[in-house]
Amino acid sequence: MRTLSKAKEVAFLILFAALFSASSCSQTSPEEYNKLASEPALLHQTSKQLTTVIIRDIFKPPVASRIYAYANLAAYETMRLQSPDYPSLAGRIREFTPIPAPEAGKAYCYPLASIKAFIGVSENLTLSVEMWDAYEEDLDRKFKDMGIPEDVYTRSVALGDAVAKHVLDYAEKDNYKYTRGYRHVLTHTTGSWEPTPPNYAQACEPKWSAIRSFTLDSSTQFMPPPPAPYDLTPGSPFYKMVEEVYNYGKHPTPEQKEIAYFWDDNATVTNVMGHVSYLDKKMTPPGHWQAIVSTIARDQKLDMMQSLQAYTFSAIALHDAFIACWEEKYRSNRIRPVTVINQHLDGEWEPYLETPPFPEYVSGHSAISASAGKVLTYLLGDQVAFIDSTEYEFGHGVRSFTSIRDAYMETSMSRVYGGIHFLDGALEGTKQGEQVGEWVWAKLTGKPTKTKPKPKEDATKQIAVK
Structure with missing residues (x-):
């Protein structure tokens, strides 16, 4: 059996990988990878993951509602960049300003950016970070299997992270920290709660x-x-x-x-x-x-x-x-x-x-x-x-x-x-x-x-x- 020298073998593998990568990219158009990424199953799965983490962390119901609201707000505002017929909530909800704009003339995978924004907010407002780390590893594999070009992938993740930061900065000012540590004083009057x-x-x-x-x-x-x-x-x-x-x-x-x-x-x-x-x-x-x-x-x-x-x-x-x-x-x-x-x-x-x-x-x-x-x-x-x-x-x-x-x-x-x-x-x-x-x-x-x-x-x- 004919064998290749070590140097030639390495060169062949590099060439094969490059050809395979180029072939894969040419076979996956923006329409195709965006269609795959827009399937709502990953959104529903990610929403369920947030609920699983909230249960694990034992958040009280009002606090849980706060987490759901901010995480979904980040995802919604990001995804509507692909669907501008849906209203932005900037100016419609109190004190919320427009999210960072995507770079003009650059391609993005907005469904990917949207879910990344959701996760970015969620992992900052919950406690079990390791659950998000493991979840994201699996999610990243699924997105990359869709054939999203590396530059589009990186750019989309960066957009999601930027939106998450914008929403987290907004959340920082809602008085949540102010309400921590307060205790209800019992009145001991007839008919009052105890x-x-x-x-x-x-x-x-x-x-x-x-809370705002x-x-x-x-x-x-x-x-x-x-x-x-x-x-x-x-x-x-x-x-x-x-x-x-x-x-x-x-x-x-x-x-x-x-x-x-x-x-x-x-x-x-x-x-x-x-x-x-x-x-x-x-x-x-x-x-x-x-x-x-x-x-x-x-x-x-x-x-x-x-x-x-x-x-x-x-x-x-x-x-x-x-x-x-x-x-x-x-x-x-x-x-x-x-x-x-x-x-x-x-x-x-x-x-x-x-x-x-x-x-x-x-x-x-x-x-x-x-x-x-x-x-x-x-x-x-x-x-x-x-x-x-x-x-x-x-x-x-x-x-x-x-x-x-x-x-x-x-x-x-x-x-x-x-x-x-x-x-x-x-x-x-x-x-x-x-x-x-x-x-x-x-x-x-x-x-x-x-x-x-x-x-x-x-x-x-x-x-x-x-």
């Missing part, structure tokens, strides 16, 4: 209403009416709600238990076994709604830009609804059902769900779900049926819905079935969330809302008590 079993944790994010919103004029813009006065006189409105929650806890139907557990979305669930306790980590409410976006986007075969708009607009709605809701929670500072029932009705009663550590009125899950749901309904229509298997991996089952509104209405009642909210907290939380969602939609799109808010007297008809 820590709840089983772990009697300190109140969560008592200064969250000081994306669209709201102020955290008090959509104040709900005052909660029902604390009154344990039999027959009073408050006492009737206490009895209602108590009875759900004592005699729940299988469907009520299924609904409550499906929408639990408690980031950390306490398990107590004798003298030992441990935590289970699960999905947050904003993570659940971002997953719903992924489900609907796949079902509806939305392209990458359409999917990013749904992710981003709903994430901003989630974020701003948390601010409005938390403003009310720490103003009304209302007691939780478990505290009232244990003190006055039944010392052994336990809610079906673990009570989260913050005041009751209004329901946070109700508010943020309605806000995101309202935006998604405007964006995608009011007859979008879907099957939600978001938390199947956590043992919460699968549920189907005839519309997005159907889902967020069920979310609201789940809090009452679960024994952690009174009915007015759920109903008024839903109304507040819808109002925030209407506002967010108008601000982000410049379009008037398509429907008028429902009259106040119809609130109790919005959710059927099953």
Whole structure:
């Protein structure tokens, strides 16, 4: 067999590699690699990775909403450079300025830059950096297999990094650092919130209403009416709600238990076994709604830009609804059902769900779900049926819905079935969330809302008590 000298062998390999590289580049046009990179599967996969990291890092729900909003904002603003018909949010959301412009006359792969911007923000706002390092290695291989030329690849990554820095600089000024370290001072007045079993944790994010919103004029813009006065006189409105929650806890139907557990979305669930306790980590409410976006986007075969708009607009709605809701929670500072029932009705009663550590009125899950749901309904229509298997991996089952509104209405009642909210907290939380969602939609799109808010007297008809 004929053999080559070592020098000739090396020269041959270099020549072969060069020819192969040139051949590969000539066979992959900008249209081809951009088409491959624009497939939304990698976006959905990356969004799921962020949720996985948030669960691992045990971020509280309001904090999680902040991370989702900034990460999606970076990706959206980058991707719209390829789809300029979609509005830039610079000038539409508070204090946000245009992102760095790409270099004129140079080729970019904007889907690559968009996902890199998403990751750049995500890895800076989360803790488990090693999870992003491993994820990016695999992602880089997938992009390079698309035949993106090296100079385009490098330029696109640099653009994504620049946008991520721009958004992170924007996030730096939202008062998040100012709100760290604050503790809620208990008032010990009748009917006021106090820590709840089983772990009697300190109140969560008592200064969250000081976070800069994306669209709201102020955290008090959509104040709900005052909660029902604390009154344990039999027959009073408050006492009737206490009895209602108590009875759900004592005699729940299988469907009520299924609904409550499906929408639990408690980031950390306490398990107590004798003298030992441990935590289970699960999905947050904003993570659940971002997953719903992924489900609907796949079902509806939305392209990458359409999917990013749904992710981003709903994430901003989630974020701003948390601010409005938390403003009310720490103003009304209302007691939780478990505290009232244990003190006055039944010392052994336990809610079906673990009570989260913050005041009751209004329901946070109700508010943020309605806000995101309202935006998604405007964006995608009011007859979008879907099957939600978001938390199947956590043992919460699968549920189907005839519309997005159907889902967020069920979310609201789940809090009452679960024994952690009174009915007015759920109903008024839903109304507040819808109002925030209407506002967010108008601000982000410049379009008037398509429907008028429902009259106040119809609130109790919005959710059927099953």
